[in-house]
Amino acid sequence: MDALTTPFLTGTATGAILLMAALGLTLTFGQMGVINMANGEFLMVGAYVAYLTQQVISSAGVSIIIAIPIAFVVAGLLGLVLEATVIRWMYDRPLDTLLATVGVALVLQQLAKDIFGAQGDPVVLPGWLDARINVFGYEWPLRQLFTILLAVASLALLNALLRYTSFGRRIRATVQNRQLAETQGVPTRNVDRMTFFLGSGLAGVGGVAISLISGTNPTLGTSYIIPAFLVVVLGGVGQLKGTVLAAWGVGVATAFLTDWTSGSMAQVMTFALVVAMLTLRPQGLFTVRTRSLA
């Protein structure tokens, strides 16, 4: 039983982090055709917010909770700046945004190195998370449960926002057909900005969760951006259901493969699996029903 529960649970926790990294990507790619390679750096920003909060509020238990909304706002604002300065000029030119945001990512990494130094900074695990619960013989670290709950809560809020608010309806309208939305009076430029804020902010929250796994370091984002994109592409661009399933699937598959083979081999095999899936379903697991005529 242990052989199954351990990879299942750790994989689900990894999937939760991938989900928070991927939500912003799927929103911006689906809505604006923007491939944001700098999204990984918003994870890094979130992690540094967790570190800085811990420097100000010495109680690790309190500071991690406070860090979550701060990380959301700080990473979100950075996303707004990126949108306003670079990305707005390149809507619907995915490859251009890919190249430009890779550049932005490098700049942000170097900035972090200059400010905080290349050596990572420690983030202390709060006492109330430093415990284990026994699940079918596996001593499951509470931190992983916390990560999963954080992702589920973020997802629930985002889903409610998209489904039940007028702002959410505008986002969905823009994703489905931008021109038609505009003729109905939807201010698509404002909607774009808000989407960018939301997506980047969610990555910031993910960064707080990552800081509990590996502390902070300037290149933290690079190890998550590729898997996050795999998740987006696999799940189908621009909607939540597929992203959630894909994030969970990639996380659990990687964990099982790691268990059976090795860390490096698992990465290769996951990548190969995703490519194989995409040859069968090139649009990803799910697709947005667009209302465009072409």
Place this chain on the structure above:
Amino acid sequence: MRAKRVLQPLVLVLALALFAAACGGSDEPEASSATETASSESTTTETETETASEVSDDICVEGDTVKLGFLNSTSGVMAISEQTVRDSLTLAAEEINADGGILGKQIEVIEEDGQSEPTIFAEKINKLLTEDEVAAVFGGWTSASRKAMLPVVEGANGLLFYPVQYEGLEASPNIYYTGATTNQQIIPAMDFLASEGVETLFLAGSDYVFPRTANKIIKQYAEELGIEIVGEEYVPLSSDDWTTQVAKIAEAQPDFVFNTINGSSNVGFIKAYDEAGLGPDNSPIISVSIAEEEAPSMGVDLTGQYASWNYFQSVQSDTNSTFIEAFQAKYGDRPTSDPMQAAYVGLYLYRNIVEKAESFCVEAVNAASDGVTFDAPEGLVTIDGSNHHIAKTGVIGQINADNQFDIVWTSGEPIEPDPFLEDYAWWDPNS
């Protein structure tokens, strides 16, 4: 539009694959190959005879100064580590100059930045040796940077002093290795574990040449010592997530964990290890890349864990206290560590060889190097002229509450360097 939508994800995956490949390539050292070194030796011999016939009593350096190249990364991912080496090299140069220089010539340092890129290291060492015509170069850190510099320094028949412990299996006539080779760090660590009565061992490493080579040696020696290897896990350098692998350690409950993880991945490992309820009282860790500087940056109290090096700041000797005092007077209250000490030793050893040879010429230096000693902070070190490594003492430290190491075991006397492990009967490089 429809067709484009279908193609987009595939194009994206391909682009990502390219991006990942480009990122991954930078840090991974090439696999060691003894043949590479051997084949380039022939060119070296040619140049040697040429120069030897041209000059006889020339000492290869004119004027009142001698130019030396310092080639360390002051930018990029390795800067944090390599800057410390640059600092201790600078200290050594200042001390030697104040002491009258080398053969009466003041050292003139030419600094270059390797930018944490092996190709840049190759370019810069070429510039230092051919344009600046320095007498010797000091630097390099990753095995990849050393491997990139090796053909250049051999082709130009120059000298390189490399200060970091590494995976062995190399001996270039143009490189002096002042850090440990495997039989001075890995094997002492195993001897220590055997003396502690360890019966089961778990290996955790980053997935590149050093941990793979080290673990190959560990596995063969463990068999010899009767220690059972109960698990072996690797995670790529680019990944920090160790939770799945640590779950296996928790399950295997080994007497000890041998840690050959490098870089920021160590933080992920230590955090997951702590989170899983592991600690020095059940499955302690012995590391070969956590020193005085890394220990405080883990976010986890490491008190009671072990590390295997050849030098700790806590080494008790007059030369070490003088070294620490001089270093901290110049750079403030920073810890000293093994690689920076090894770099400092390298420059002093170079001075001692040159003064013995009474020449800066590469051939003269190589002819004189065997048996040259230096009373280093780590203890007495001696050059082995046959492989250009140095004999050094193996020490095991246990981390205390101040993130310093209490020395709990030493090899007693300096260990002769044996980069190819030729004197170890149990070692089979082909298995």
